Amino acid sequence: MSELYRFGISLDRELIEAFDRHISEQHYQSRSEAIRDLIREELVRKKWTEGGAVAGAIVMTYNHHKRELVNRLLDIQHDFHDIIISTQHVHLDHGNCLEVIAVKGNAPDVEKLSTALKVLVGVKHLNLSVSAAE
Ligand code: NI
Numbered sequence: 238m239s240e241l242y243r244f245g246i247s248l249d250r251e252l253i254e255a256f257d258r259h260i261s262e263q264h265y266q267s268r269s270e271a272i273r274d275l276i277r278e279e280l281v282r283k284k285w286t287e288g289g290a291v292a293g294a295i296v297m298t299y300n301h302h303k304r305e306l307v308n309r310l311l312d313i314q315h316d317f318h319d320i321i322i323s324t325q326h327v328h329l330d331h332g333n334c335l336e337v338i339a340v341k342g343n344a345p346d347v348e349k350l351s352t353a354l355k356v357l358v359g360v361k362h363l364n365l366s367v368s369a370a371e
Contacts, residue, residue, distance in 0.1 A: 246272075281369045288344045293367030295338040295351055302332055303359035310354065314338070317350040333361075341370055 248256075260271040284291060301307055314321055320342030327335040340347050347367065355363040 277369075281367065284369050285344045285367060290342065290370035291344050291347055291367040292341040292370045293339075293347065293365060295336075295340060295354065295363060295365050297336050297338075297354060297360055297363040298329065299334055299336070299357075299360045300332055301328075301334045306357055306359035309357055310336075313350070313353050313357075317346070317353075320346050320350065 256271070257268070260268065263271070265271040265274075281291070299306060299310070314324065317340075320340050322339040322341055324339075325337045327337075329335050338350075340350065344367070347365070351363065351365040354360060
């Protein structure tokens, strides 16, 4: 485990009260845990905007009865094979599929893949979630 550092933060009473209400609703065990998450989130956001390395998942649902769509989805995934780690396919019901695509690569490439899939007719919903790659 890495070394722990302690530091004090000065805040307005109003701000800390609002923060405490917020973290209690989120079921955080302590302010430290909540602040750690905020810092990590901000660093991932910074990495994303700077185009750094990210790891994440694209979660999408689509109608597989659109035959051309299935071919396009496969073509696009092959075009981006260097940033796709794995793909999991779930047959949700007779007409609908769920796909979870694990990705690792530079933020602009990950965004390009996500957008290429999202705009296809028949894709009902797509969500991209990212973390820092290292
Ligand atoms: Ni399916």
